[in-house]
Amino acid sequence: MHEIVLTWSSVAAAVPEISLTAAICLILLVDVFAGERGRRVTPTLTLLALAVGAALTVRYGHVTERAPLFAGMYVADELGFVLKLAGFLLVAVALLYSRTYLENRSILRGEYYVLALTALLGIFVLVSAGSLLTVYLGVELLALSVYAMVAFDRDSGVSAESAMKYFVLGAIASGALLYGMSLIYGLTGTLDLAEIAARLRAPNTAGVILGLTFIVVAVAFKLGAVPFHMWLPDVYEGAPTSVTLFIGTAPKIAYFALALRLLAQGLAGTASEWVQMLAALAVLTLVVGNVVAIVQSNLKRMLAYSTIANVGFIVLGFVAGTPDGYAAALYYTLVYVLVALGSFGVILLSSAKGFEADLLDDYRGLHQRDPLLALAMMMLMFSTAGVPPFVGFWAKLRIFQVLWETNHLWLVVIAAGMSVVGAYYYLRVVKLMYFDEPPTALPAAQPAARPAAGVRLALGLNAAAVLLLGVLPGPLLDLCARLIH
Amino acid sequence: MHGLLSMLIWLPVGAGLGVLLLGDRNILAGRWLALLASLATLALTVPLWAAFDAGSAVPQLTERLPWIPRFDAWYALGVDGISLPLIVLTAFMTVPVVIAAWTVIETRPAEYYAAFLIMEGLMIGVFSATDALLFYFFWEAMLIPMFLIIGIWGGPRRVYATIKFFLYTFLGSVFMLAALIYMYVKGGSYSIASLQTLPLSLVEQRWIFLALLLAFAVKVPMFPVHTWLPDAHVEAPTGGSVILAAIMLKMGGYGFLRFSLPIAPDASRELDLLVIALSLIAVIYIGFVALVQQDMKKLIAYSSIAHMGFVTLGAFVVYEIVRNTHSLRGAGLGLDGAMVQMISHGLISGALFLCVGVLYERIHSRQIADYGGVVNTMPVFASFMVLFALANTGLPGTSGFVGEFLVILASFNASFWYSALAAVTLVLGAAYTLWLVKRVIFGPVTSPRVAALDDLNGREFVVLSALALAVLVVGVWPAPLLKVMQPSIHHLVAQAIATKI
Numbered sequence: 001m002h003e004i005v006l007t008w009s010s011v012a013a014a015v016p017e018i019s020l021t022a023a024i025c026l027i028l029l030v031d032v033f034a035g036e037r038g039r040r041v042t043p044t045l046t047l048l049a050l051a052v053g054a055a056l057t058v059r060y061g062h063v064t065e066r067a068p069l070f071a072g073m074y075v076a077d078e079l080g081f082v083l084k085l086a087g088f089l090l091v092a093v094a095l096l097y098s099r100t101y102l103e104n105r106s107i108l109r110g111e112y113y114v115l116a117l118t119a120l121l122g123i124f125v126l127v128s129a130g131s132l133l134t135v136y137l138g139v140e141l142l143a144l145s146v147y148a149m150v151a152f153d154r155d156s157g158v159s160a161e162s163a164m165k166y167f168v169l170g171a172i173a174s175g176a177l178l179y180g181m182s183l184i185y186g187l188t189g190t191l192d193l194a195e196i197a198a199r200l201r202a203p204n205t206a207g208v209i210l211g212l213t214f215i216v217v218a219v220a221f222k223l224g225a226v227p228f229h230m231w232l233p234d235v236y237e238g239a240p241t242s243v244t245l246f247i248g249t250a251p252k253i254a255y256f257a258l259a260l261r262l263l264a265q266g267l268a269g270t271a272s273e274w275v276q277m278l279a280a281l282a283v284l285t286l287v288v289g290n291v292v293a294i295v296q297s298n299l300k301r302m303l304a305y306s307t308i309a310n311v312g313f314i315v316l317g318f319v320a321g322t323p324d325g326y327a328a329a330l331y332y333t334l335v336y337v338l339v340a341l342g343s344f345g346v347i348l349l350s351s352a353k354g355f356e357a358d359l360l361d362d363y364r365g366l367h368q369r370d371p372l373l374a375l376a377m378m379m380l381m382f383s384t385a386g387v388p389p390f391v392g393f394w395a396k397l398r399i400f401q402v403l404w405e406t407n408h409l410w411l412v413v414i415a416a417g418m419s420v421v422g423a424y425y426y427l428r429v430v431k432l433m434y435f436d437e438p439p440t441a442l443p444a445a446q447p448a449a450r451p452a453a454g455v456r457l458a459l460g461l462n463a464a465a466v467l468l469l470g471v472l473p474g475p476l477l478d479l480c481a482r483l484i485h
Numbered sequence: 486m487h488g489l490l491s492m493l494i495w496l497p498v499g500a501g502l503g504v505l506l507l508g509d510r511n512i513l514a515g516r517w518l519a520l521l522a523s524l525a526t527l528a529l530t531v532p533l534w535a536a537f538d539a540g541s542a543v544p545q546l547t548e549r550l551p552w553i554p555r556f557d558a559w560y561a562l563g564v565d566g567i568s569l570p571l572i573v574l575t576a577f578m579t580v581p582v583v584i585a586a587w588t589v590i591e592t593r594p595a596e597y598y599a600a601f602l603i604m605e606g607l608m609i610g611v612f613s614a615t616d617a618l619l620f621y622f623f624w625e626a627m628l629i630p631m632f633l634i635i636g637i638w639g640g641p642r643r644v645y646a647t648i649k650f651f652l653y654t655f656l657g658s659v660f661m662l663a664a665l666i667y668m669y670v671k672g673g674s675y676s677i678a679s680l681q682t683l684p685l686s687l688v689e690q691r692w693i694f695l696a697l698l699l700a701f702a703v704k705v706p707m708f709p710v711h712t713w714l715p716d717a718h719v720e721a722p723t724g725g726s727v728i729l730a731a732i733m734l735k736m737g738g739y740g741f742l743r744f745s746l747p748i749a750p751d752a753s754r755e756l757d758l759l760v761i762a763l764s765l766i767a768v769i770y771i772g773f774v775a776l777v778q779q780d781m782k783k784l785i786a787y788s789s790i791a792h793m794g795f796v797t798l799g800a801f802v803v804y805e806i807v808r809n810t811h812s813l814r815g816a817g818l819g820l821d822g823a824m825v826q827m828i829s830h831g832l833i834s835g836a837l838f839l840c841v842g843v844l845y846e847r848i849h850s851r852q853i854a855d856y857g858g859v860v861n862t863m864p865v866f867a868s869f870m871v872l873f874a875l876a877n878t879g880l881p882g883t884s885g886f887v888g889e890f891l892v893i894l895a896s897f898n899a900s901f902w903y904s905a906l907a908a909v910t911l912v913l914g915a916a917y918t919l920w921l922v923k924r925v926i927f928g929p930v931t932s933p934r935v936a937a938l939d940d941l942n943g944r945e946f947v948v949l950s951a952l953a954l955a956v957l958v959v960g961v962w963p964a965p966l967l968k969v970m971q972p973s974i975h976h977l978v979a980q981a982i983a984t985k986i
Contacts, residue, residue: 382629387625387626387628387629387655388621388622388625388626389622389626393622393625397662397666400662400663400666401556401666401669401670404663404666404667404670405670412663413663416659416660416662416663417659419655419659420652420655420656420659423651423652423655424648424652427632427648427651427652428648430632430633430636431636431644431647431648434633434636434637435636435637435643435644435647472552473553474552474553474554474555477553477555477556478554478555481555
């Protein structure tokens with residue numbers, strides 16, 4: 001066993017987690033004592049805490065070399081550094097978009113912000129996990145926070161139902177994960193992922209493969225890959241939109257890290273097995289996600305199936321089974337998250353008190369009511385469809401490229417065909433916004449609070465980033481490749 | 486002049502964004518900005534043509550900046566004898582579109598002009614990119630403005646038409662992308678020149694050829710993937726139809742010349758009969774389909790498909806010509822014909838759609854039956870319409886004659902039957918076009934609406950005169966055009982008949 005010595009240099013890399021934990025405690029306390037005034041203080045304080053955390057991370061937490069900390073439980077590397085910064089940013093923007101929505105539904109409470117921060121802490125733990133134990137801790141911390149967030153609107157039966165579904169199915173997935181981990185632990189005698197990687201060598205015994213299967217199931221569940229996707233549309237549709245936005249963004253980074261740390265790094269020795277499992281999952285995911293999305297009438301639900309379809313592409317990156325493939329999956333994840341942030345942001349900004357703006361028909365003629373919002377949404381939709389000059393195109397291109405490099409002809413054909421199917425329902429959103437007349441009777445509800453101009457500006461920047469990264473994709477591509485190699 | 490091609494691409498795009506920013510409230514300024522920008526772009530093609538050395542086949546006026554180092558993708562531009570005429574055509578055809586919209590487009594005019602200007606830049610980008618990734622970038626990006634143009638300003642079934650247009654093109658393009666990436670993975674470069682010299686086995690070539698064929702056949706469009714075109718044309722606003730027919734269809738032909746023939750020469754040789762058969766079906770069957778149309782725009786759309794059949798025919802008869810006569814010159818004739826046909830069809834179909842637009846603006850109907858005797862009230866317009874109709878039938882002295890004549894002449898060397906079948910179009914084309922003219926223009930005035938028609942206004946007269954002039958110049962004196970293309974066509978023939986195995 002390593003001897004654990006706590007010195008500043010040994011914990012400096014964990015500064016994001018430390019600052020976040022401190023912030024959680026502080027905000028919880030402040031919120032209790034601030035009472036009603038907390039409604040104004042807590043959101044601002046949370047954003048401040050995220051900014052400070054990000055600043056501290058940049059100042060002290062930058063690591064360039066991969067280094068195990070805390071007896072190997074925790075791995076500090078540049079990938080973790082970048083993903084955590086992305087986490088800070090995503091959660092900050094997500095909370096920024098959500099504020100008016102929460103206010104209009106009288107669920108703007110301190111606990112919401114605290115739960116978002118604990119979920120972020122779970123994400124961080126997962127991103128830096130160096131052992132099966134840390135992986136599980138991260139997964140559960142994230143999942144439990146999110147279950148509570150889904151049920152946050154206590155008066156809504158649909159939200160409660162979604163939360164229940166999510167919780168029960170999530171518990172089964174956690175069980176599968178734990179069971180798989182216990183098998184791997186029993187067969188290798190270690191929890192340390194680096195050690196496991198060193199001890200597992202092909203050909204693998206049936207026991208290892210059994211353990212692997214359970215782990216793959218759990219990862220597929222968390223990512224939302226078919227046939228373990230059932231929770232996703234229900235939760236996306238049933239949860240308050242602000243929570244859907246949250247679930248759809250930052251946790252995706254964590255689950256990418258989960259797949260990377262567990263499968264690509266820890267269980268690298270079983271790559272030939274899980275590549276086949278993931279290939280089957282990817283094909284199913286692409287087909288079901290894209291085809292089912294076509295018939296949806298609820299935008300949140302449609303975007304849920306679109307998420308599933310995009311997860312199919314992320315999984316394809318893993319199917320390639322090469323560092324380039326993981327880099328492609330990372331790039332795809334980051335790009336997807338950026339676009340999802342904007343798309344759900346548009347739903348949030350279109351909503352008003354008593355008007356969820358979650359039906360596709362609510363977007364009829366949006367262009368005439370709010371041209372800028374429609375423009376942003378159009379850019380985001382074309383990006384997800386994979387049309388240049390938007391960044392989504394490069395994400396798909398990168399996946400095609402790694403598939404060709406590993407000679408997966410049929411996967412290229414299926415992915416290409418499914419991109420076309422997918423284009424249809426993204427185009428339909430553009431059609432509703434731009435080609436249709438707005439409904440004559442607009443929803444009578446008047447927004448009690450309107451989003452601040454700054455929030456609209458943030459959404460504009462979000463959409464502009466999608467265009468800018470699409471015209472000049474080089475730097476982000478290079479970054480992703482560097483992080484993986 | 487350095488950076489000329491970049492200016493040609495980004496000047497209209499920048500002006501388009503400018504018009505968008507000015508918005509509908511300042512539309513007067515926006516209109517003038519759009520007009521000036523399109524004229525400036527056209528003016529820039531003069532130094533482009535002047536600086537072009539017609540004696541060389543290598544890409545000229547090249548620009549090269551690193552774009553995505555990781556993929557070895559470059560912002561690389563250049564023109565040769567094949568792309569130069571198409572760039573000039575693009576710049577030329579955008580001006581009438583801007584002018585024609587002056588008073589016609591009343592809803593969201595700023596966005597209308599912006600869409601066309603941005604699209605102009607992207608189309609010039611397609612023709613001038615010498616990097617396959619950049620080419621694809623422009624190729625796909627261009628779909629977005631066209632999608633919006635048909636969808637926002639189109640007719641009653643515009644949504645169906647525009648989504649069909651987008652999905653058809655997207656389907657083809659995605660497989661082209663897959664093929665391009667495959668070649669990149671194999672050769673390590675996206676430069677079109679290096680793709681053209683990349684050694685590929687016959688099996689690889691076959692698959693690549695089919696993937697490219699899917700992309701370009703949809704765009705041309707060839708039978709049986711042509712069905713999106715009549716829908717798109719009918720529903721599109723006049724400007725959209727003009728650009729669609731005059732420029733976008735040419736991209737399919739350009740793709741065959743730039744990608745299919747040089748990249749997969751052996752597969753092209755092997756599968757040339759497939760393309761020739763599809764082209765002849767387009768020429769004859771679609772010609773008959775055009776004959777029975779009741780809608781003017783639909784008729785011209787089908788006529789476009791038939792005429793574009795000549796382009797693909799001219800491109801793919803090279804193999805049999807070389808087999809039969811061993812003459813590279815003879816093979817070049819077919820490609821010359823294909824190129825001239827593209828330019829000529831761009832001018833004529835654009836002009837015909839503008840003519841229909843002139844009528845539609847006054848009577849709001851595209852049905853042939855609603856017209857009759859237009860010559861009595863619009864004599865000037867009638868003269869233009871008759872001129873363009875005759876050009877469409879391939880009357881000597883107009884540009885329509887040169888292209889068709891060259892292709893038919895070349896295909897004689899391949900097989901008597903090809904040229905015999907292709908020549909059917911002379912009869913069919915005359916039949917459907919002249920019958921259209923007879924029903925719409927001539928005869929007694931059939932309805933009070935026609936009796937109330939006003940002749941061309943100054944704006945329309947200028948536009949149609951410019952096009953008429955271009956049609957006649959290319960028809961009477963095609964030599965400069967042929968001369969500019971000459972070295973590039975020779976080079977292309979050499980590439981197409983070489984073997985890569």
